[in-house]
Amino acid sequence: MLSKGPKEKIIIIDFGSQVTKLIARRIRDLGVFSEILTLNQLKKFKDYKGVRGIVLSGGPSTVTSKKFPSIPKEIFSKKIPILGICYGLQLIAKLFGGSVKTSKKKREFGRASLYKKKNSLLTKNFFIKKNIKVWMSHQDAVIKLPKKFKAIASTSQSKFTIIENTSDKLFGVQFHPEVTHTDNGKELLKNFLFLICKIKKRWRAFNEKNRLIKEIKKNVKGDKVICALSGGVDSSVVALLINKAIRKNLICIMVDTGLMRKNEFKNSYKIFKNKYNLNVKIVNSANIFFKKLKNITDPEKKRKIIGNLFIKIFEKESKKYRGIKYLAQGTLYPDVIESRSATGSQTSKIKSHHNVGGLPKKMKLKLIEPLKEFFKDEVRIIGDSLGLDKSIRNKHPFPGPGLGIRIIGEITPQKIKILQEADNIFINELIKKKLYHKIWQAYAGLLPIKTVGVMGDSRTYEYTCLLRAVVSEDGMTADYYNFPSVFMDEISNKIVNGVPGINRVVYDITSKPPSTIELE
Ligand code: XMP
Numbered sequence: 001m002l003s004k005g006p007k008e009k010i011i012i013i014d015f016g017s018q019v020t021k022l023i024a025r026r027i028r029d030l031g032v033f034s035e036i037l038t039l040n041q042l043k044k045f046k047d048y049k050g051v052r053g054i055v056l057s058g059g060p061s062t063v064t065s066k067k068f069p070s071i072p073k074e075i076f077s078k079k080i081p082i083l084g085i086c087y088g089l090q091l092i093a094k095l096f097g098g099s100v101k102t103s104k105k106k107r108e109f110g111r112a113s114l115y116k117k118k119n120s121l122l123t124k125n126f127f128i129k130k131n132i133k134v135w136m137s138h139q140d141a142v143i144k145l146p147k148k149f150k151a152i153a154s155t156s157q158s159k160f161t162i163i164e165n166t167s168d169k170l171f172g173v174q175f176h177p178e179v180t181h182t183d184n185g186k187e188l189l190k191n192f193l194f195l196i197c198k199i200k201k202r203w204r205a206f207n208e209k210n211r212l213i214k215e216i217k218k219n220v221k222g223d224k225v226i227c228a229l230s231g232g233v234d235s236s237v238v239a240l241l242i243n244k245a246i247r248k249n250l251i252c253i254m255v256d257t258g259l260m261r262k263n264e265f266k267n268s269y270k271i272f273k274n275k276y277n278l279n280v281k282i283v284n285s286a287n288i289f290f291k292k293l294k295n296i297t298d299p300e301k302k303r304k305i306i307g308n309l310f311i312k313i314f315e316k317e318s319k320k321y322r323g324i325k326y327l328a329q330g331t332l333y334p335d336v337i338e339s340r341s342a343t344g345s346q347t348s349k350i351k352s353h354h355n356v357g358g359l360p361k362k363m364k365l366k367l368i369e370p371l372k373e374f375f376k377d378e379v380r381i382i383g384d385s386l387g388l389d390k391s392i393r394n395k396h397p398f399p400g401p402g403l404g405i406r407i408i409g410e411i412t413p414q415k416i417k418i419l420q421e422a423d424n425i426f427i428n429e430l431i432k433k434k435l436y437h438k439i440w441q442a443y444a445g446l447l448p449i450k451t452v453g454v455m456g457d458s459r460t461y462e463y464t465c466l467l468r469a470v471v472s473e474d475g476m477t478a479d480y481y482n483f484p485s486v487f488m489d490e491i492s493n494k495i496v497n498g499v500p501g502i503n504r505v506v507y508d509i510t511s512k513p514p515s516t517i518e519l520e
Pocket of ligand 1: 397398399400401441475476512515516517518519
């Protein structure tokens, strides 16, 4: 790993909660760097010098079992303030001699009303109204407090919903302050950071640029770096950062798979070349991709073919350059969190995602992943600090296999052309109507069914275009966007009139889950 992160931070120990990522998000949004550690990483973690506070996340385990996930006792002797959330609170209570019980009667899922019992630094400006609602998800509860602990707040079901032991700087909340369903949760986290941990509000993604550039320079020195540039936000920010650090020793390769959106490749290339003077080379490979994808209809096969071919072409191109030591990748923090497991279990694979992850092993290159510590919107902010062109900065996410997984059934150059046109009309209309930025991701897809239509006095028999637009926080869950019917009328009309080959437009009204965002 290249980066060691900023000097002062909060660490979050992950016990496997679905929302651990949100704790890190909220803390960073408050201007403090935070990092999530799994229990395995914690075992190897030695550098507590800059750690100003520790958060113990929630998780599916129970401290009522004989064996339960825990943290080494030495951590408590460091006198760093600790906040336990849900399982984290129960763990603190258990380790300090309290009692925790599983109870079907006392369990709480969803919103609960919280009642204040005592004043606490942790709850300053938190109880701003009488009936504070907090979001719960537990069936274990503390039934007896350890010595030196006080109850700060309760619900009707659980007496010890907020607890503290100020002399040992230990705090616990049974609910989840990190989720938006908890009233005023941000205030509670703020108090923990600034009043209890006394950490300074110093961290901003915008200011990370110089540290990252310095680290790249220090690590890469005079060596050469190669980077696969797609024109998406992540790879673009990686390229700009590395370019600032080592200039001409960065070689960017753009593999044109023929599966990109209309004009996207050309436009991005122009920006990289003319605006940033990057050392960038385009490899036109559309024909090879179309040839390999002929007659292929199975989604996973398509993904594998596209991913493998991409790697092969990139590898072949990179061999044309001498002395390359590093491969730069736009890996983001959620990728890092999701690819490791707090509890050791693997989440089941829904789709095989395509990125260039398979490259380094084969190519024997070292990896540089300067964005490994950042969330997507932080990457956009780092992009701002580098003067990233707005047309790239604000782009919706686009999958590695491109339009290949937005055409159901066989991919042909003719279908790609039809889809590019329809997608272009849809996206431009969203921009024109100022809807683009309200939507997390939008695209047109092509269904393999032809249906009968009538245009003028003639019968048509053409493809169906599916439109998808979703709102989401991180792509893990999503809701379909509710367009006004006027927009629906207009867009259907524009696509059918503007794109020969399409005579029907449908809108996808499923959320994720049960659907996924992409079609394949
Ligand atoms: P799904 O379809 O799994 O998509 O709900 C979630 C998010 O991931 C993007 N996606 C991909 N991104 N390579 C990528 O880099 C891929 O193979 C890939 N497949 C899906 C998708 O566009 C959405 O933003």
